[in-house]
Amino acid sequence: MVSTSIGESTVSLNVSSSFWPIKVANPNDSNFQSCLLAEDSDVFFQFVVNGLFMNLIGVLGVLGNIISMIILSRPQMRSSINYLLIGLARVDTVLIITSMLLFGLPGIYPYSGMLFTYFYVVLPHIAPVVFPLATVVQTASVYLTVTVSLERFVAVCHPLRARSLCTYGRARIYVVGIIIFSAMYNLPKLWETTVQKEISERDNITVYCLRESELRGNETYIHIYIHWLYLICMYLVPFVSLAVLNACIYRQVLRANKERQRLSRHQKREIGLATMLLGVVVVFFFCNLLPLVINIIETFRVDIPFSLEYLLQTSNLLVTINSSVNFIIYVIFGEKFKRLFLILFCNNNLFRNGRESPEGVTHEDSLISNGDRQSLRLHRQSTTVSRNGAGSINFGRSNGSTRQPSNRGSCRYANPGPCVYYPANRNTKEISQTTVLIED
Structure with missing residues (x-):
């Protein structure tokens, strides 16, 4: 006033x-x-x-x-x-x-x-x-x-x-x-x-x-x-x-x-x-x-x-x-x-917990917001590996061979979880070996 x-x-x-x-x-x-x-x-x-x-x-x-x-x-x-x-x-x-x-x-x-x-x-x-x-x-x-x-x-x-x-x-x-x-x-x-x-x-x-x-x-x-x-x-x-x-x-x-x-x-x-x-x-x-x-x-x-x-x-x-x-x-x-x-504003090493990605967000929190359940379900369906090969994407063993993800510096998990990022100075062989160990 x-x-x-x-x-x-x-x-x-x-x-x-x-x-x-x-x-x-x-x-x-x-x-x-x-x-x-x-x-x-x-x-x-x-x-x-x-x-x-x-x-x-x-x-x-x-x-x-x-x-x-x-x-x-x-x-x-x-x-x-x-x-x-x-x-x-x-x-x-x-x-x-x-x-x-x-x-x-x-x-x-x-x-x-x-x-x-x-x-x-x-x-x-x-x-x-x-x-x-x-x-x-x-x-x-x-x-x-x-x-x-x-x-x-x-x-x-x-x-x-x-x-x-x-x-x-x-x-x-x-x-x-x-x-x-x-x-x-x-x-x-x-x-x-x-x-x-x-x-x-x-x-x-x-x-x-x-x-x-x-x-x-x-x-x-x-x-x-x-x-x-x-x-x-x-x-x-x-x-x-x-x-x-x-x-x-x-x-x-x-x-x-x-x-x-x-x-x-x-x-x-x-x-x-x-x-x-x-x-x-x-x-x-x-x-x-x-x-x-x-x-x-x-x-x-x-x-x-x-x-x-x-x-x-x-x-x-x-x-x-x-x-x-x-x-x-x-x-x-x-x-x-x-x-x-x-x-975002404090020391990442002190406050980041094991479930968070390098950007500081849990895998689920980055996908669901204010009740958006549908996007979370779609994400889970697209990233789940089906053992019987029906209704989902299978990037494990196929026809007796093992396929590795082609994108450098990223990987996919059988279950939802944070993605592992690798340093740029590692060669492709090291990344492929690490990815195989993770999937196994």
């Missing part, structure tokens, strides 16, 4: 329920010294929360989201749920960057005096564009989280319908549809502010201030669009949906854990993934609870005995944290994600 002082009154420009402790001045106010800084601002608190914590968490969050996108984009991770998580990581990355531009960097100047040019020149010019962009990605992040829970609900509670509903193609449609909806919903925010040039004769400097537009000064627009519609679309609908869906998922997880010995490997994987995403939703609720409270206070104009500034600053930080910690949740609860992370 953008808390903005206009004259003697305070209103809010909402990105999340906690965006923007930045002042949008009245067109007749020429006091540039406070045109971007709320009068009751605690500059030290703003410096610590935004200037230090938000920037630090933001940098780490962007790094974590980039790593998540790299891992989730691997061929062996291809699935509908992972595509949704990639979309969530992308919009969260943009949300973090916009938070740093709108709050993190501006939080440094009022206390330290650094970044004067950014605070009074750069920020007023980019804010009218960055602010609507921030609202778009924040809306997309909320509804992608709801879509992820909906996908898990179908996969866990209605597995027979998952094959038709939880597909990679449909996941793309969901992501594109959510982004289009988010952009259309937040389109009016492009016309909420204007930039006005100010010159200080005393200091002989030129600065720029954000001024409210005629649209932004309309009381009906503020009451309906900014307060009520925002409360319904950004909090009531997502919170209720997440609560209902994840309650059903949690109940199914508890039931499945009691019968865990009778579950197939695929069912155990789906339950484990649902558990991991429950953690994502719990963090979402925790980080967005304070913004929800602030939005309710403003919508119903509840009188409180203290300033909202500290709550606004804290809620800004919580929104940034929510977009930054999914990577940590994936590493803690996602076994496959953690294994790929250790192999």
Whole structure:
């Protein structure tokens, strides 16, 4: 939320329920010294929360989201749920960057005096564009989280319908549809502010201030669009949906854990993934609870005995944290994600186990993803050696002779397993002898 002082009154420009402790001045106010800084601002608190914590968490969050996108984009991770998580990581990355531009960097100047040019020149010019962009990605992040829970609900509670509903193609449609909806919903925010040039004769400097537009000064627009519609679309609908869906998922997880010995490997994987995403939703609720409270206070104009500034600053930080910690949740609860992370970004010799290929993926994990059993069956049928020679490929003894695989540097197994790779400096004879020993 953008808390903005206009004259003697305070209103809010909402990105999340906690965006923007930045002042949008009245067109007749020429006091540039406070045109971007709320009068009751605690500059030290703003410096610590935004200037230090938000920037630090933001940098780490962007790094974590980039790593998540790299891992989730691997061929062996291809699935509908992972595509949704990639979309969530992308919009969260943009949300973090916009938070740093709108709050993190501006939080440094009022206390330290650094970044004067950014605070009074750069920020007023980019804010009218960055602010609507921030609202778009924040809306997309909320509804992608709801879509992820909906996908898990179908996969866990209605597995027979998952094959038709939880597909990679449909996941793309969901992501594109959510982004289009988010952009259309937040389109009016492009016309909420204007930039006005100010010159200080005393200091002989030129600065720029954000001024409210005629649209932004309309009381009906503020009451309906900014307060009520925002409360319904950004909090009531997502919170209720997440609560209902994840309650059903949690109940199914508890039931499945009691019968865990009778579950197939695929069912155990789906339950484990649902558990991991429950953690994502719990963090979402925790980080967005304070913004929800602030939005309710403003919508119903509840009188409180203290300033909202500290709550606004804290809620800004919580929104940034929510977009930054999914990577940590994936590493803690996602076994496959953690294994790929250790192999791709850590020492392979320390973390590779005996069942993994040189690319760090088990033979089965590279073929099955999100319930794709058919591809796994086809693979097993194509690689199983039939002793009676019927219905499968036989590359063992035929007509009294032994045939060896013709591809250099690879071999096939009678049973699914990792393929052995040989150094390039070995000759063909050594490879053939080794292959014979393996087959025998």
